[in-house]
Amino acid sequence: MRIWAIILRILRQFRRDKRTLALIFIAPLFVLTLMNIVFNGSDYKPNIGVIATPDRLVEQLTEQHATVLSYKDKEAAEQALDHRSIDAIVTIEDSHLQVKLEGSDPSVNKAVIMLLQKTGDVLHSEMNTGKKLNISYLHGSEDMTAIDQFGPILIGFFIFFFVFLIAGVSFLRERTTGTLERLLSTPLRRWELVLGYIGGFGIFTMIQALLISWFCIKVLGILMTGSFAYVLLLTLLLSMTALTLGTLLSAYANNELQMIQFIPLIIVPQLFLSRLFPLDTLPEWLQKLEFIMPLTYGTHALSDVMIRGKGWDAIAGNVSVLIGFSLLFILLNIAALRKHRKI
Numbered sequence: 001m002r003i004w005a006i007i008l009r010i011l012r013q014f015r016r017d018k019r020t021l022a023l024i025f026i027a028p029l030f031v032l033t034l035m036n037i038v039f040n041g042s043d044y045k046p047n048i049g050v051i052a053t054p055d056r057l058v059e060q061l062t063e064q065h066a067t068v069l070s071y072k073d074k075e076a077a078e079q080a081l082d083h084r085s086i087d088a089i090v091t092i093e094d095s096h097l098q099v100k101l102e103g104s105d106p107s108v109n110k111a112v113i114m115l116l117q118k119t120g121d122v123l124h125s126e127m128n129t130g131k132k133l134n135i136s137y138l139h140g141s142e143d144m145t146a147i148d149q150f151g152p153i154l155i156g157f158f159i160f161f162f163v164f165l166i167a168g169v170s171f172l173r174e175r176t177t178g179t180l181e182r183l184l185s186t187p188l189r190r191w192e193l194v195l196g197y198i199g200g201f202g203i204f205t206m207i208q209a210l211l212i213s214w215f216c217i218k219v220l221g222i223l224m225t226g227s228f229a230y231v232l233l234l235t236l237l238l239s240m241t242a243l244t245l246g247t248l249l250s251a252y253a254n255n256e257l258q259m260i261q262f263i264p265l266i267i268v269p270q271l272f273l274s275r276l277f278p279l280d281t282l283p284e285w286l287q288k289l290e291f292i293m294p295l296t297y298g299t300h301a302l303s304d305v306m307i308r309g310k311g312w313d314a315i316a317g318n319v320s321v322l323i324g325f326s327l328l329f330i331l332l333n334i335a336a337l338r339k340h341r342k343i
Contacts, residue, residue, distance in 0.1 A: 030264065030265070031264050031268055034268070034269060034272055037282060037283065037286060043065075043111075043281065044107070044108065044111045044278050044280060044281050045065050045066060045067060045280070046066045046067070046087045046088065046108065046111050046112045046115055047066070047067045047069065047085065047086045047087050048061050048066050048067065048068050048069070048086060048087065048088055048089075048090055048112070048115075049068075049069050049070075049071055049077045049080055049081065049085075049086040049088065049089045049090070050068060050069070050070050050071070050089075050090050050091070051070075051071050051072075051073070051074060051077055051089065051090075051091050052091065053070075053090065053091060053092055054092070057090070057092065057119065058070070060119040061090075061115070061119055064115050064118060064119060066115055069085075069086055071089075074089075077089045078138075081100065081102050081138055082102075082138065084102060084104075086102070087101065087102050087108050087109075087111075087112050088100060088101045088102065088112045088116075090116065093134075096132050096133070096134055097116060097119075097132075097133050097134070098134050098136075099112070099113075099116060099133050099134065099135045099136070100135075100136045100137070100138060101113075101135060101136070101137050101138065102137075102138050102139060103137035103138050103139040103140035103141070103144070104139045104140055104149070104303065104307045104308055105149060105278070106140075106144055106145075106146060106149050107149075107278065108278065109140075113133065113135070116133055117133065139225070139307055139308045139309070140223070140307060144223065147220075147222060148222060148223035148307070149307070150276065151216060151220075151222035151223060151306065152222075152299055152302035152303040152305075152306045152307065153274050153275065153276050153299045153302070153303070154216075155212060155213060155216050155222075155231075155235065155302060156234075156235070156238055156274065156295055156298040156299040156302050157270075157271050157274065157295065157299070158212060159208070159209045159212055159213075159235050159238050159239050159242070160238050160239075160241070160242040160267070160270070160294070160295050160298070161242075161263075161267055162208065163205040163208065163209070163238075163239045163242035163243050163246065164242040164243075164245060164246040164266075164267065165246065165259075165260070165263070166201075166204075166205070166246070167201050167205065167242065167243045167246035167247050167250075168246035168247065168249055168250040168253070168259045168262070169250070169256050169259055170201060171197060171201070171246070171247040171250040171251075172250040172253055172255070172256065172259050173256075174197070175250070175251075176254075176255070180193075184337070190334050190337045190338055191334050193337065194247075194330060194333045194334050194337065195330070197247065198240075198243060198244060198247065198330065198333075201243055201247070202239075202240060202243055205239045205240075205242070205243050206236055206239055206240075208239065209232075209235040209236055209238065209239040210232060210235070210236075212235070213228075213231050213232060213235045217231065217306075222306070223306060223307060224306050225305075225306065225307065225308070225309035226304070226305035226306055226308070226309045226310060226311070227305065227311070230301075230305045230311070230312070230315060231302065231305055231306060233319070234298055234301050234302050234305070234315065234318075234319070234322075235298075235302075237298065237319060237322040237323065237326070238294070238295070238298040238322065240322075240326045241294045241298070241322050241325045241326050241329070242294075244325075244326050244329035244330050244333065245266075245294070245325075245329050247329075247333055248329050248332050248333050248336060249262050249266070251333070251336040251337070252336075269289070269293070270293045270294070270295035270296065271295070273286070273287075273289055273290040273293055273296060274290075274293070274295045274296050274299040274300075275296075275299060275300065275303070294321075294322060294325045297318040297321045297322055297325075298318065298322060300318055301314075301315040301318035301319065304318075
């Protein structure tokens with residue numbers, strides 16, 4: 001009977017906690033559905049730029065479901081390649097296919113090479129061209145590993161994830177222990193309180209971001225072709241965005257378990273849409289969600305710096321968006337404290 005009484009107590013507790021019930025039954029279905037869409041997306045169709053190539057080559061590339069763009073000169077094609085409008089430039093020189101890959105994504109490189117190998121076999125039999133592909137890279141190299149590709153994404157994700165979790169739980173603990181309530185009864189204004197907490201937590205989250213960045217690049221040896229200072233700037237902005245978002249969502253959680261419940265709904269979708277996988281293979285409606293996810297802008301900028309060696313001009317837009325997200329979450333934090341006067 002005593003065991004049964006404990007079982008009934010747990011059942012009543014879950015019945016009153018609708019958010020936990022949703023986490024148990026709905027969140028796994030949501031994450032599994034998202035994974036199914038991502039992993040079962042259509043095959044990637046390369047975008048190929050060609051310069052003064054035979055019509056038969058264009059026909060063959062089109063038949064292999066590639067998107068073919070013709071350029072009048074090499075300079076225009078190189079510019080498109082640098083902007084990632086195309087995945088490779090293809091020309092024919094000395095009866096061989098000359099291929100220049102954008103190179104920052106090994107999976108895309110592989111798709112392009114496999115397509116051109118099929119095309120090369122047909123051209124060899126019909127036009128007496130050589131089968132050999134002469135391949136060069138704008139960014140990266142054939143020795144580029146998966147960790148080099150995913151490194152910027154993983155650095156951004158782990159910083160965002162741990163800062164979000166630690167900040168949210170810590171701020172929640174301030175509420176549940178009554179510390180925040182006592183502070184709100186003082187002459188402190190709410191914006192002062194929010195900025196104070198963000199500043200205090202921010203010192204430790206920034207140290208964490210610096211440590212992760214330094215360890216991955218200097219110790220693990222992840223590919224780094226740009227400025228380490230820009231990497232530090234971007235990781236700091238990501239940590240600040242995660243910090244402000246974590247403290248904001250903690251205002252709507254009553255305990256640590258409810259705070260953790262935000263992870264499959266807030267963090268996991270951002271990982272899948274941060275270009276860990278080619279977004280071109282996903283449904284269009286899902287691709288558009290990347291624009292409302294802070295992690296997307298951080299990982300894009302980190303990839304530009306670490307893999308492509310880009311400078312300020314390439315990351316300035318993403319930096320501005322991350323700052324905008326942080327300011328927005330700070331304002332919403334202040335509003336949340338005003339709304340929940342009992343905190």
